[in-house]
Amino acid sequence: MxxxxxxxxxxxxxxxxxxxxxxxxxxxxxxxxxxxxxxxxxxxxxxxxxxxxxxxxxxxxxxxxxxxxxxxxxxxxxxxxxxxxxxxxxxxxxxxxxxxxxxxxxxHLPIQVGDYVDFYASEQHASNVGRMFRPDQEPLLPNWKHLPVGYHGRSGTVVASGTDIVRPCGQRKAPTEDEPTYGPSRRLDIEAELGFVVGVPTALGERVSTADFAAHTFGVVGLNDWSARDIQAWEYVPLGPFLGKSFATSISHWVTPLAALEAAWTDLPGQDPRPLDYLAVTEPAGLDIEVEVVLNGVVVSRPPYASMYWSPAQMLAHTTVNGASVRTGDLWGSGTISGSERDQRGSLLELSWGGKEPFLLDGVERTFLEDGDEVALRYTARGPSGSRLGLGEVVGRVVPAT
Amino acid sequence: MxxxxxxxxxxxxxxxxxxxxxxxxxxxxxxxxxxxxxxxxxxxxxxxxxxxxxxxxxxxxxxxxxxxxxxxxxxxxxxxxxxxxxxxxxxxxxxxxxxxxxxxxxxHLPIQVGDYVDFYASEQHASNVGRMFRPDQEPLLPNWKHLPVGYHGRSGTVVASGTDIVRPCGQRKAPTEDEPTYGPSRRLDIEAELGFVVGVPTALGERVSTADFAAHTFGVVGLNDWSARDIQAWEYVPLGPFLGKSFATSISHWVTPLAALEAAWTDLPGQDPRPLDYLAVTEPAGLDIEVEVVLNGVVVSRPPYASMYWSPAQMLAHTTVNGASVRTGDLWGSGTISGSERDQRGSLLELSWGGKEPFLLDGVERTFLEDGDEVALRYTARGPSGSRLGLGEVVGRVVPAT
CATH class of the missing domain: 2.30.30.230 (Fumarylacetoacetase, N-terminal domain)
Structure with a gap:
């Protein structure tokens, strides 16, 4: 007490x-x-x-x-x-x-961000996106269950919760259009994620084994990976997302130290095929963290972090397996957290199934973000003796393109 | 004098x-x-x-x-x-x-790197890679002539010329293999590029027009974007290159200020279709810079920077068109510089056509980098009155995986 x-x-x-x-x-x-x-x-x-x-x-x-x-x-x-x-x-x-x-x-922004890497660790999210974007293929690409797929994002535009999000402009081309046009994104979205922050750096050439996760990782933040789906869809082949993500990534003001999450560790849903040795983990390797996606004050989704396929220790081990160094302040995102139920999806892309199946918000049909929308991501983790702990929330309001 | x-x-x-x-x-x-x-x-x-x-x-x-x-x-x-x-x-x-x-x-490393972005601005390079990786499709993807395709790389592993390059380990899966295996890259490569360094930062939401290129860009460096082709080929769908590139990017010790390059400006090869207005440039927008790729003391290629399709001013305008801010020390690479001739290709992947057509080095057949190889990239720019100016060279030696 x-x-x-x-x-x-x-x-x-x-x-x-x-x-x-x-x-x-x-x-x-x-x-x-x-x-x-x-x-x-x-x-x-x-x-x-x-x-x-x-x-x-x-x-x-x-x-x-x-x-x-x-x-x-x-x-x-x-x-x-x-x-x-x-x-x-x-x-x-x-x-x-x-x-x-x-x-x-x-x-204020709690950390000075070194490199920012974003993963794609939810099987449900990756499968949903695969079904929408590549309907004629297997939802998961062949590499997905062998390694935690990830890419580098823009660290200079990681902003603190509460920062207004200006609707980004850029090139968009719908499949029905012949040519791209320039203008504000028409498919602005969120991605409800968890972020992990590196405390202890490594030298170039050093690897962080999954067992050494806690020796290098300081704690976790809430993270909203704002995404302009139309810009992203046109630009992303073959080198991945760029301007569709780089305009802003919001993180919580509060960094929860790993020590506070000791009771939150839980078994992963199960990995099949068994990953290569450098990705082997000792259970419990997942985290019991519940997320609420709140749009204009209404909870529209409750993604469960415990459903994530790849663990944070695997993400860090993978990032460094090639000898890449990490620095204090390096940040990595889990990727969108989506559970198996419709009301557990962590993006509006999935909640509205690519805009084709609007969802109801206070009785009104909604797909992507509108100017003036306010999004809050709220997180609680399992604490000692069945209690819940709050993690830092992430809030952002969409303002019109300039 | x-x-x-x-x-x-x-x-x-x-x-x-x-x-x-x-x-x-x-x-x-x-x-x-x-x-x-x-x-x-x-x-x-x-x-x-x-x-x-x-x-x-x-x-x-x-x-x-x-x-x-x-x-x-x-x-x-x-x-x-x-x-x-x-x-x-x-x-x-x-x-x-x-x-x-x-x-x-x-x-020493001359700059403290903010964000590092790598482009893909050579039509010959992008076409060569397309022909090798997607032989059943058009070499260039539909977006390539509409925008300078780029992605974020790892800024924490940008190293100074002279730093040894440890052969990276990771997951590799050849098309002929059923499962990925872990081990040292078997297809270690270079990418001969030019790098551009941001001097004057912008605020979030601000855009840098192509006309304001010189108000924000301080100068240029030589850049070798070391690449593990086998790791890259297995990991890169759908989110782009990650571990295949993040182990090291070498830049020259010397940053040549834009003021030294006034005589080097030259017209671009020509852009068709005409890009959207925010990418419009006033000629001359390209640079007459000659590159030599030197492997163990032998010049194996002479890529001409003047052949690049997209200009540096377009790359910076594109990076910021969505409102993403830039910071002092931000670095962007041009992408591999490849001319139309075989002896103008800026990567071993292209020089050996994916390893299938070895090239001769002192009479010995070679494809990708071997342990002990030393690569030097040398650059000269057109100077005043027909003279040539040297840019900083980029040297690196491959040492065995650890």
Whole structure:
């Protein structure tokens, strides 16, 4: 239990403690930890106490990168110390002045992103897309069950939750059109994903085995991979998505450390054929995380992360199997999370079956995003003793093309 | 003319002046400019004279990014001042102590890379690859002449010329094999490209028109996009190249400023159909740059950059047409440069026609790269009055898989 009011009934209690970057009016941005609806300013509290001064220095910076680079031993020191400070009444008097209501602070992009890779790890999502885009072929391409298919996205346009999304312009060509035209995307979409953040870097030529996942991965964020389906469909052969995705990728303000997710690990749905040795994992390798896709305040889908075919440890092992190095702040997305039911699909492309089967939103037929739409992705993970923990939500509003 | 000995007959004379980052033993890395076979340590010389102190501060840092961010007006101030200092004998006495032979300095990666995008702008290269990979279809896909096809690569594994290239491991599946296997790439290749470096950033939502190319682009580098063809062929559908490229991309130590290339502009080969308005360019929009692909000391190909279909200004305009921002240090590659003749092809894949038509190297049949091979890419551009200017070369040696 904690002396912080409201924490006991919160999705952000003492078992959770996600990190973020915040500022107060006129003050520099620095690292904080969330408890209930407040953020604890970590550096000044650390300077009152006894954690390694390395931590206080890292927490004074405007991104989590310096802290994430300290590695798992320091992450554990930090979490144990924060838990103690927030649990023990003896700390309350000198700590409470450094707790600020979320309503009174500004939250920022929590990490300085290195490389951003996006995967395609949901069998249901990949199958749905295959059925729509290549109706005359097997839904899954031959490589899909042998490796976690992924590609690099644009790290410079990863933005914090709350950033408005300007409808992108570009070349679009519908199958019924002879020539491409230039204009605003007519098929703007979301992809509900989970993102994973690298803490500990590697050298060029080094590989991260699936067993070393937690030695390099700091935590998870909510992630919305905004997608312009018409731009993407015209541009993507043969080198993959580019402008259809690169205009914006939103992530949550809060990074949930892996330590908070210990109770959330669950078995994968099962992999057949058995992957090559470098992709072998020890179960539980999946995560029990529930997602809600909320469009203009209405829940339109509840994708279950536990249904994902490829595990995060496999994605990191695959990314580095060729000797590619990772850096602190590298981010990878899981790919759209879609379950087997229609109301578990993580994109409007799937919810509206390519726009051909509109879904109802407050009684109105909808397909892709309209200007003014607000999308929120909300996440909860299985916590200790059957509780649920909140992950950072990802919000974005569509504004008209300029 | 300059008082620096050897500059008159050099590919790196007073008309050239590329920038790089160097260090001397025990000293920090900082910005220098190349003249003949020497590097001028810019910051201490600037502090003796009168250029804006902003420049001296930027030149004391270990990458070109701070200097590149100052923008075209400062780039011109710097170039005019450097030219004056190296031309006028009055500067010789106090400047000469800051000139260091290249043999006595270490050269570093010149830029801190933001996002790295790789294009596919040679019609001959795209056609050759299409003929080999999709023999039953039109060589060029329907989008190819409407937009410069490109994708994001891994910025964290962009390395400086001279870095050894460890043969990558990964999943490979030949068409004749039933299942993929894990192991070192058997089809390691090069791609001879030119790279372009962004100096002046944009905000999210802003577009860079083709006319504003020079207001944002600082200069060019040599670029070798190392490629594992077997890994790439198995992984690349439907999301594009990933591990087949992400293990390493080499760039030259020297960044040639656009100002040095004023005489190199030449007309594009011609674009039909006419591209959409946002891709319209004023000729001359291409570059007369000759490339030599040198394998173990033997020139095996001479790709002409002037044959490229899409211009660099079109690549930058396309990258930002959806509102994606660019950052100082963003890098884009042209894609493999291949001319219409066999001895103008910029990859071993094309030179050996997928390994089926070996080429002769010192009388020995060769296809893909072998351990111990050293590849050098050398570039010259048309300079003023019919002279040629050297661009930074890109060297890399293949070492065995680990």
């Amino acid at each position: 904690t002396w912080v009011p409201g924490a006991a009934d919160s999705l952000f209690g003492l078992d959770n403690l996600p990190y973020g970057v915040f500022s107060r009016p006129g003050e520099p941005a620095r690292v904080g930890v969330r408890i209930a609806d407040q953020v604890l300013d970590l550096a000044p509290v650390a300077e009152l106490g006894d954690p390694a001064s390395e931590l206080a220095v890292a927490w004074r910076t405007p991104s989590l990168n310096a802290f994430m680079a300290t590695g798992p031993a320091q992450w554990e020191v930090a979490r144990r110390w924060i838990t103690e400070v927030l649990r023990d009444d003896a700390h309350q008097e000198r700590t409470a002045p450094h707790l600020h209501p979320l309503a009174e602070v500004q939250l | 300059t008082w620096v000995p050897g500059a008159a007959d050099s590919l790196f004379g007073l008309d050239n002046l590329p920038y790089g980052v160097f260090s001397r033993p025990g000293e920090p890395a900082r910005v220098g400019v190349r003249i003949a076979d020497q590097v001028l340590d810019l910051a201490p010389v600037a502090e003796l004279g009168d250029p804006a102190s902003e420049l001296a501060v930027a030149w004391r840092t270990p990458s070109l990014n701070a200097f590149m961010a100052t923008g075209p007006a400062q780039w011109e101030v710097a170039r005019r001042w450097i030219t004056e200092v190296l031309r006028d004998d009055a500067h010789q006495e106090r400047t000469a102590p800051h000139l260091h032979p290249l043999a006595e300095v270490q050269l």
